Amino acid sequence: MINQYKFEDGPELRDLFITVDDPESHITAIETFITYRVVTKTTRGEFDSSEYEVRRRYQDFLWLKSKLEEAHPTLIIPPLPEKFIMKGMVERFSDEFIETRRKALHKFLNRIADHPTLTFNEDFKIFLTAQAWELSSHKKQGPGLLSRMGQTVRAVASSVRGAVKNRPEMFTEMNNYMETFSQKINLLDKIAHRIYKEEKDYFNEMKEYGPIHTLWSASEEDIADSLKGVASCIEHCCRATEKRMAGLSEHLLPILHEYVLYSEILMGVLKRRDQIQGELDSKVDALANKKTEKDLFSEEIGKLEDKVERANNALKADWDRWKQNMHWDMRSTFTNVAENNLRYYEECLATWESFLTSQRVDLHVDEDSEDRP
Amino acid sequence: MEDCLAKKMEITVSEAEKRTGRNAMNIQETYTAYLIETRAVESQSEGQCAPVESLWRRYSEFELLRNYLSVTYPHIVVPPLPEKRADFVWHKLSADNMDPDFVERRRIGLENFLLRVASHPVLCQDKIFYAFLMQEGGWKEMVNETGFQLKADSRLKALNATFRVKNPDKRFTELKHYSDELQSVISHLLRVRARVADRLYGVYKVHGNYGRVFSEWSAIEKEMGDGLQSAGHHMDVYAASIDDILEEEEHYADQLKEYLFYAEALRAVCRKHELMQYDLEMAAQDLTSKKQQCEELATGTVRTFSLKGMTSKLFGQETPEQREAKIKVLEEQIQEGEEQLKSKNLEGRDFVKSAWADIERFKEQKNHDLKEALISYAVMQISMCKKGIQVWTNAKECFSKM
Numbered sequence: 001m002i003n004q005y006k007f008e009d010g011p012e013l014r015d016l017f018i019t020v021d022d023p024e025s026h027i028t029a030i031e032t033f034i035t036y037r038v039v040t041k042t043t044r045g046e047f048d049s050s051e052y053e054v055r056r057r058y059q060d061f062l063w064l065k066s067k068l069e070e071a072h073p074t075l076i077i078p079p080l081p082e083k084f085i086m087k088g089m090v091e092r093f094s095d096e097f098i099e100t101r102r103k104a105l106h107k108f109l110n111r112i113a114d115h116p117t118l119t120f121n122e123d124f125k126i127f128l129t130a131q132a133w134e135l136s137s138h139k140k141q142g143p144g145l146l147s148r149m150g151q152t153v154r155a156v157a158s159s160v161r162g163a164v165k166n167r168p169e170m171f172t173e174m175n176n177y178m179e180t181f182s183q184k185i186n187l188l189d190k191i192a193h194r195i196y197k198e199e200k201d202y203f204n205e206m207k208e209y210g211p212i213h214t215l216w217s218a219s220e221e222d223i224a225d226s227l228k229g230v231a232s233c234i235e236h237c238c239r240a241t242e243k244r245m246a247g248l249s250e251h252l253l254p255i256l257h258e259y260v261l262y263s264e265i266l267m268g269v270l271k272r273r274d275q276i277q278g279e280l281d282s283k284v285d286a287l288a289n290k291k292t293e294k295d296l297f298s299e300e301i302g303k304l305e306d307k308v309e310r311a312n313n314a315l316k317a318d319w320d321r322w323k324q325n326m327h328w329d330m331r332s333t334f335t336n337v338a339e340n341n342l343r344y345y346e347e348c349l350a351t352w353e354s355f356l357t358s359q360r361v362d363l364h365v366d367e368d369s370e371d372r373p
Numbered sequence: 374m375e376d377c378l379a380k381k382m383e384i385t386v387s388e389a390e391k392r393t394g395r396n397a398m399n400i401q402e403t404y405t406a407y408l409i410e411t412r413a414v415e416s417q418s419e420g421q422c423a424p425v426e427s428l429w430r431r432y433s434e435f436e437l438l439r440n441y442l443s444v445t446y447p448h449i450v451v452p453p454l455p456e457k458r459a460d461f462v463w464h465k466l467s468a469d470n471m472d473p474d475f476v477e478r479r480r481i482g483l484e485n486f487l488l489r490v491a492s493h494p495v496l497c498q499d500k501i502f503y504a505f506l507m508q509e510g511g512w513k514e515m516v517n518e519t520g521f522q523l524k525a526d527s528r529l530k531a532l533n534a535t536f537r538v539k540n541p542d543k544r545f546t547e548l549k550h551y552s553d554e555l556q557s558v559i560s561h562l563l564r565v566r567a568r569v570a571d572r573l574y575g576v577y578k579v580h581g582n583y584g585r586v587f588s589e590w591s592a593i594e595k596e597m598g599d600g601l602q603s604a605g606h607h608m609d610v611y612a613a614s615i616d617d618i619l620e621e622e623e624h625y626a627d628q629l630k631e632y633l634f635y636a637e638a639l640r641a642v643c644r645k646h647e648l649m650q651y652d653l654e655m656a657a658q659d660l661t662s663k664k665q666q667c668e669e670l671a672t673g674t675v676r677t678f679s680l681k682g683m684t685s686k687l688f689g690q691e692t693p694e695q696r697e698a699k700i701k702v703l704e705e706q707i708q709e710g711e712e713q714l715k716s717k718n719l720e721g722r723d724f725v726k727s728a729w730a731d732i733e734r735f736k737e738q739k740n741h742d743l744k745e746a747l748i749s750y751a752v753m754q755i756s757m758c759k760k761g762i763q764v765w766t767n768a769k770e771c772f773s774k775m
Contacts, residue, residue, distance in 0.1 A: 180592075181590070181593060184589060184590040191579065194579045195576065198572065198575040198576040198579050201575065202572035205568045205569045205571075208565050209566065209569050212558065212561055212565060219555065219558070223740055223743050223744050226743075226744050230750065230751070233751070233754070237754075327596060330597065331772060331775040334775070335773045337772075338765050338766075338768045339769060341768075342766060342769065344761075345759075345761035349755060352751045352754045352755045352758065353755060355751050356748065359744070
């Protein structure tokens with residue numbers, strides 16, 4: 001399996017290797033769900049063993065993500081593939097869907113492993129190593145759904161209050177950037193899907209086009225070979241089109257989709273930072289109005305100021321890292337798209353050129369026979 | 374081929390012009406007129422250019438010419454005219470007869486038609502054809518004076534013959550099947566080709582959207598900006614390139630269409646043969662029955678049932694004088710009939726011989742032309758691939774430098 005993402009520190013320095021594979025269907029009285037095998041190999045001291053194999057379902061990944069968001073509100077947590085929402089389908093999961101999801105989950109865990117901070121997160125370690133029952137019991141501890149909802153409500157409330165007044169310039173710039181980026185990446189996602197659809201339609205028509213020439217050759221003598229040659233070229237181009245489509249769906253479409261998700265994640269991270277700052281600001285305002293208990297407030301404010309500084313620094317560092325990775329991802333993905341198209345045209349060119357050569361050879365043969373007295 | 378007109382004269386349909394005028398019912402109409410230019414081919418040594426002669430014709434006059442040729446030379450596979458109305462169009466092309474692209478392609482088709490006729494060993498010698506090229510006024514009257522419309526076989530007669538003929542020449546039967554197959558397969562091919570063109574257009578044009586979005590995105594990026602912007606430009610080039618590509622393909626489609634319509638011309642020759650053969654069979658049948666009648670009268674035996682026989686049995690035999698008179702009439706008719714049958718037989722054989730000669734000529738032309746067309750199609754595909762390679766190579770460079 002090829003890991004298609006950048007290692008910040010280079011592969012030699014990695015000490016945690018994770019794979020997600022082997023989807024399996026589980027049927028109980030209540031529900032049907034898929035589990036994936038998660039294999040971890042590591043040389044890290046804090047892990048009791050050097051190799052782990054566990055089974056996880058999508059719900060478990062969701063839990064991990066929310067724990068990471070909780071612990072690191074201003075870090076950029078990698079995107080998870082979305083829940084499957086399809087109306088009225090009996091067979092919820094097609095093989096294609098499961099495979100796409102598996103690849104995305106694999107990427108998700110590896111991105112966390114690559115992250116300088118998240119890689120040492122305790123919940124992450126438990127996710128990778130705990131047996132099913134251990135994980136269940138661990139999940140039941142800690143703040144539950146309601147507290148998470150509370151955070152979300154507060155975040156929404158603070159955004160309703162409007163842009164934070166003391167927001168550092170840098171974060172306003174980030175906000176502006178993300179708004180435009182989000183717009184553009186969504187457009188690119190739509191365009192890429194459109195291209196895929198058009199290529200598919202083209203492929204379907206080409207499939208019918210080639211065989212007509214073969215059919216025609218059946219009622220001809222002299223030109224039968226030429227007709228069959230054209231039919232074979234068209235079939236060849238058909239196969240090349242299929243490969244081109246596969247390239248799109250395997251590389252471009254997933255990456256663009258990830259960055260659509262990333263843009264949502266980043267907007268959320270910026271909001272949470274604003275919210276943390278908002279806590280500090282409101283306390284500062286409150287202090288200004290208070291005449292007594294100033295000392296107590298100062299201590300609280302001091303703590304909040306630290307919190308804000310930590311959050312800002314974490315976000316700044318992660319933002320730089322994210323931008324670098326994004327840059328790398330976009331460059332390699334679009335270069336790959338160009339290579340894909342090049343391969344397509346080169347294959348088609350070769351097949352038509354060899355047809356042409358065969359035809360011109362025939363013409364020369366005919367001319368020679370005419371010259372004979 | 375030495376006598377062929379095409380070698381002695383340059384013929385072009387050089388221009389098309391919109392005209393308005395009043396038609397036969399005094400209603401204002403718009404039509405397109407085509408300029409036919411001719412120039413005698415001078416021998417190189419003279420170094421002088423002969424003057425260009427020209428006249429204007431409209432499509433309906435071309436139709437009249439072709440009808441005249443089809444009726445006057447029924448044993449010849451007469452070249453077809455380009456289509457009257459745009460057919461097998463993909464969405465971007467207009468089906469409107471007044472559309473400039475359609476008019477342009479029709480102009481080329483009409484020129485092709487004239488060149489085909491001018492290079493045909495038999496047709497090029499026709500005076501009406503020559504007059505069509507050289508004489509603007511009074512040409513229509515000249516054609517009508519030939520009275521060719523009277524010589525035309527009715528469609529009903531031809532259909533009747535097709536169903537009832539007993540012994541047509543096997544080669545013509547095979548040829549008819551071939552022309553049916555040819556028509557069917559080329560129609561199918563043209564239909565699907567139009568759909569493929571539509572889809573290909575879609576693929577290319579959607580890539581054009583990249584250009585705009587890349588450009589807008591590049592505005593917020595520092596390092597990636599230049600790469601994105603220039604890649605976007607190449608995507609625009611890619612999207613625009615499909616227009617020329619598909620326009621060229623239309624000419625290929627027109628080449629196939631010509632042979633689609635040639636299938637109808639082939640069928641016309643087969644129909645003429647069936648008609649002549651049926652005529653012959655009917656004449657032979659008629660002669661045989663008259664001979665039989667004669668024999669019966671002469672010998673007094675009635676072998677075949679006839680109303681006359683019945684009535685004479687009921688109302689008494691005819692007199693020997695009456696019988697003699699009848700026999701005499703019949704003998705005359707039989708004499709005439711035998712001569713007619715002989716000449717019809719001769720006509721039929723001549724027709725088969727000359728028709729088959731032209732069909733062989735046509736087959737060679739068709740094989741040559743279609744092979745050339747397929748080769749030109751391959752050349753177009755190759756050109757399209759090379760353009761694609763160039764654009765994506767440029768785009769790849771821009772992306773890799775992002």
